[in-house]
Amino acid sequence: KNSVKCCTQSNFVWPRISFCFQLEAIMVEMQDPKSGVKGSEQKLNVTTIPHVIAGKDIVAWVAEKMKITAEEAQAFSTMLVAYGYIYPLQNHKKLVMCNDDTLYRFQTPYFWPTQKYCAEDTDYAIYLTKRNIRKKGMLEPYEQAHYNHLHDWLNHKWDFIVMQATEQYKAGKERKKADRVVFDCQERAYWIVNRPPVCICHSSVKHFVVRCVSCVFIFLLLVKYITTYKNHDPFLAPCVPSNPWQTDNDTYWTLNMRRVELPTKMRVERWSFSLFELLSDLRGRDDFKIFLKKEFSGENLAFWEAAEELKWGTASSMSSKAESIFKTFLAPGAPRWINIDGRTMGLTVKGLEHPHRYVLEAAQTHVFLLMKKDTFFRYLKSPVYKDIQKKALNPEPHNFSPAQLEANANNRGAGIHPIILWQQEEEEKAKAAAAAAPVDVKAMMNKLDRKK
Numbered sequence: 001k002n003s004v005k006c007c008t009q010s011n012f013v014w015p016r017i018s019f020c021f022q023l024e025a026i027m028v029e030m031q032d033p034k035s036g037v038k039g040s041e042q043k044l045n046v047t048t049i050p051h052v053i054a055g056k057d058i059v060a061w062v063a064e065k066m067k068i069t070a071e072e073a074q075a076f077s078t079m080l081v082a083y084g085y086i087y088p089l090q091n092h093k094k095l096v097m098c099n100d101d102t103l104y105r106f107q108t109p110y111f112w113p114t115q116k117y118c119a120e121d122t123d124y125a126i127y128l129t130k131r132n133i134r135k136k137g138m139l140e141p142y143e144q145a146h147y148n149h150l151h152d153w154l155n156h157k158w159d160f161i162v163m164q165a166t167e168q169y170k171a172g173k174e175r176k177k178a179d180r181v182v183f184d185c186q187e188r189a190y191w192i193v194n195r196p197p198v199c200i201c202h203s204s205v206k207h208f209v210v211r212c213v214s215c216v217f218i219f220l221l222l223v224k225y226i227t228t229y230k231n232h233d234p235f236l237a238p239c240v241p242s243n244p245w246q247t248d249n250d251t252y253w254t255l256n257m258r259r260v261e262l263p264t265k266m267r268v269e270r271w272s273f274s275l276f277e278l279l280s281d282l283r284g285r286d287d288f289k290i291f292l293k294k295e296f297s298g299e300n301l302a303f304w305e306a307a308e309e310l311k312w313g314t315a316s317s318m319s320s321k322a323e324s325i326f327k328t329f330l331a332p333g334a335p336r337w338i339n340i341d342g343r344t345m346g347l348t349v350k351g352l353e354h355p356h357r358y359v360l361e362a363a364q365t366h367v368f369l370l371m372k373k374d375t376f377f378r379y380l381k382s383p384v385y386k387d388i389q390k391k392a393l394n395p396e397p398h399n400f401s402p403a404q405l406e407a408n409a410n411n412r413g414a415g416i417h418p419i420i421l422w423q424q425e426e427e428e429k430a431k432a433a434a435a436a437a438p439v440d441v442k443a444m445m446n447k448l449d450r451k452k
């Protein structure tokens, strides 16, 4: 039943699931009675709890098993805690693995993400109601917030939820004390990791529709993606003129260097798929710049690039970069002032007082969407794009005979190594950037004025 449900919360369901399966294989090994981590009974608030493990034992086991350092093992184990495979016994909200005597337990497979990877709001409501009964209305603040929200939202079936919760509560009371405590811990640990976000929509019908629509939507997106990219997928389409790794002929690399004069038709076609594709390809970005220059609207892209620079650049230059970005694009009367909405502008300017890598994220997204909605489509229809489409190369596929292939292999020279090429281009790019240091239009205007 659970496996067919789809989650709106996680965008990347499949990679996540396959990743979880790998983690679960390790969890099974970790619990092997012979070679796994040894647990022991522990007394906790008068109740004896079986199979309790100390954090340091888990870390040591992982380090030994995976042949990694204790630090790496600790980071890995923290991930197991974050995914809910192991839960802390005492401080249940602290989802990290401590390399000391802190006590943990293994989550029962029933609560593993792949078994129940999409938490249902109704299940959570039942859980909270049950907890509310047990705690006599004294829920923790975050639980209370969720409870109130779910109560409004699932009001039409609240009777059912209360009934279920009461049943479960009664069934729980009949268990042995130790079992009950263990189960409570497991359940609480599960909901700490998996509680659904407080959603903004107000009817569960709407929510259901949103979920189903998003399922179909993801499927359609996938179909669209595959149709668009199938000729560009090296597994599905041949590499033209030929795959250098197979034919020992470098032409493919030479034709597809990062900043070639004339790109191939395939590459130009790819730019039209999305603005993201266009900007990801430096040659495409250059072409887009030519278009923007003709339109006198290069600020948005320049700002987008500056934001990328801040995001990926060195930490030491961060504050000077942030300052220069502020002066160039955001300050009142800035030489390349960009037009973004007041709220985003306010947030960004405020953020730049204490700059960090992602301080421009909101403004960058805003500018990206602006370009995507408008400039990008105009670019695709523009003479600039039509021109490059016409000029683009369409290499003939190589058709080497076995004898030629052997000759190619024998003549295999040092060739152009892609990495070296890439380094060269990076250097060129840096030089170009230095040469085209931001021109302060205002200062120039002042100079001109003075000359008059």
Ligand SMILES: *[C@@H]1O[C@H](CO)[C@@H](O)[C@H](O)[C@H]1NC(C)=O
Pocket (backbone or CB within 6 Å): 044, 045, 089, 181, 185
């Ligand atoms: C043990 O008692 C403490 C404090 O009374 C409480 O916070 C904690 O949740 C209890 N632990 C369990 C497993 O019941």
Ligand SMILES: *[C@@H]1O[C@H](CO)[C@@H](O)[C@H](O)[C@H]1NC(C)=O
Pocket (backbone or CB within 6 Å): 248, 249, 250, 251, 398
């Ligand atoms: C690759 O093959 C083409 C076509 O046969 C040939 O003209 C070119 O010289 C070859 N290049 C190298 C580096 O071998």
